[in-house]
Structures are given as C-alpha cells and as structure tokens.
Amino acid sequence: MARMPEIEGIRMIGASGSGATATVFRGHQIAVDRLVAVKTVPWPLDSVERAAMQRRFRREAEALGRLAHRHIAGIYYYGEADGFGYCVQELIxxxxxxSVLEAGERLPxxxxxxxxxxxxxxxxxxxQRGVIHSDVKPGNIVLRPDxxxxxxDFGIARVTDSNATVTQMVQGTPLYSAPEQWNAMALDERTDIYAAGATMLHLLTWQRPFTGTAEQVIHRQLTEEAPPPSRLDPGLPPYFDPVIRAAMAKDPTRRYAxxxxxxxxxxxxxxxxxxxSDPAGPVLSPARRVLPSRRSRRRPGLWRKMRRFLNAL
Structure with missing residues (x-):
C-alpha cells in the first residue's frame, strides 16, 4: 500500500483501496467538514514519462471535473504535490x-x-462529454444508502479526441474488459458497452462471462462469443440473450452504437x-432515467418492493 500523502486542507484517515496505477484514501476536507475520497497517482521517475503523465493527468482531471450526474461519483478538485497527482472526490x-455478488445475495x-x-x-x-470510463465492472458500481x-473510479478513464476514439495502454479488468483493450486498438464508447454488458451478464446469472486465469480469460474474450444468460441460468427468460450478445460482440462494429x-x-x-407474466405492462423504463412509468405509479407494489430490497443491502 502506498504511503499516506500530505495534502493541504485534507486530514487523511487511511487507505481504502489500491489498483495498478492509483491508491484511494479516505480523508476529511476540513474547510467544508465532509468526508472525501482522495485518489493519488504517483509520477514516474523518468522525467520524460513524468511530464507526459502529468499532462495526461491534468487533461483527464479537467474533463472528469465537468461530469455532473446523479449516478457518477463527483470530483471536487484536483492538484499536484511532491511526487504525485491527486483528485479529491465524492465519498460514497x-x-x-x-460485494453483493461475493456475499451471495442475488438481485431481483x-x-x-x-x-x-x-x-x-x-x-x-x-x-457525451468525451470521457470513456474503460473499467466498468461490479466493483466500480456502488449502491448508495437510498x-x-x-x-x-474513473481512474483509468480516457478522454476522446476529435475522432471520438482513444488509444490507451493495456489496462482494465480482464473479466469485463472488451477485446480491443488487449489488442491496443482505439477505444470508444462501445468499449464501455461491452463491459456494462459483461457486468449485466454477471448480475443476471451469478456467473462470470469467462473463467480461468487472466491469460485464459483474455484468450477466450478474443476468440469466443459470450454465453447467453439463459444458457448459464435456464431459469432466466430468453429476452435478455440478444441484448447481451449485441453488447458483448467481439467486433465493436457489431455492438450497440x-x-x-x-x-x-x-x-x-x-x-x-x-x-x-403480466399483461398490464412493464413497471420500469430504464431508457427514461429509470423512473416508474405512469402505469407503474398506479401499480407501485413492485417498485416499492425493489426499493426496499436495495435499501436493505
């Protein structure tokens, strides 16, 4: 684990996690009396590499700072200190x-x-603001108390150029990463769609899209199509099979645009x-910001039940 950094205005409490390129600490922002997450990225020792990373860090931090969405952990500000850059973020x-999957709690x-x-x-x-997350996975989706x-964790996010693509070094989590992330190909929003599809497949079936060592998983991602959810769990309705197939197509041009x-x-x-199962129609509408439809507000039982379930997790 990285050493505890010293950042003006922040009382560091302790480390909460680390990855390949960054460490996240829990801290207290004294001026506004709030708990925050502080992500630190150490600079390389080589001066050329350090200058390149600093430029990229500033560009990406500024882009991430423009994101303001209820379902994205916000970034308050960023800065640089001796030997590292840091972002002060919303602590959720x-x-x-x-953790829900590892606890064996199956979501409805x-x-x-x-x-x-x-x-x-x-x-x-x-x-829409030119930011590709590039590491969507269950560990990077957090359920708030409500x-x-x-x-x-937009820690390895990439900012797109004018062609709406970006080439990055190999990073990400093998179980959910798109094939192009291992081929050093240009990435775009379809890279996130693949990872979101892999995450949804895991949630639906309780099974990972591909299994084996990291090398075996990457090989299977490059050579095999993802299994249909209803094959992994025959109790699931088949309607999500084509959704996952399109989201997780090996060829990005065959995915949702x-x-x-x-x-x-x-x-x-x-x-x-x-x-x-119910001719009265659907209760949820994710394409409409996942709010209950008018019909569901007249039939709110499932909506309330689902909210109670999530709040109890």
Missing amino acids: DGRSLR LAAIVLIMGQVTSALGHAH GSAALV TVADFATAIERAWTLCHSA
Missing part, C-alpha cells in the same frame, strides 16, 4: 455490486434493470419479460 458510503431482475438503467445513463453523460447506483441504444434494448427485453 455504500456497497459495491462486487427488476433491480438489475433499474441499476443498469442508471449505469447506462451515467455512461451516456460521460460519453438504493441508487453510482459509477465510481451508443449506450442509449443499449438502454433501449434493456427496456425492450424487460417489457417483453414483464408482459409475458
């Missing part, structure tokens, strides 16, 4: 979907649809699923 006290289908609607809404906001989801398209497909699958 909640449970990640990874309606809750998964709600969460994915919020995640796609957050990604759409970022993509049950809503927040997308966190935008997260809005992905959200619409999720809504359509949910409509088919719910209509098959």
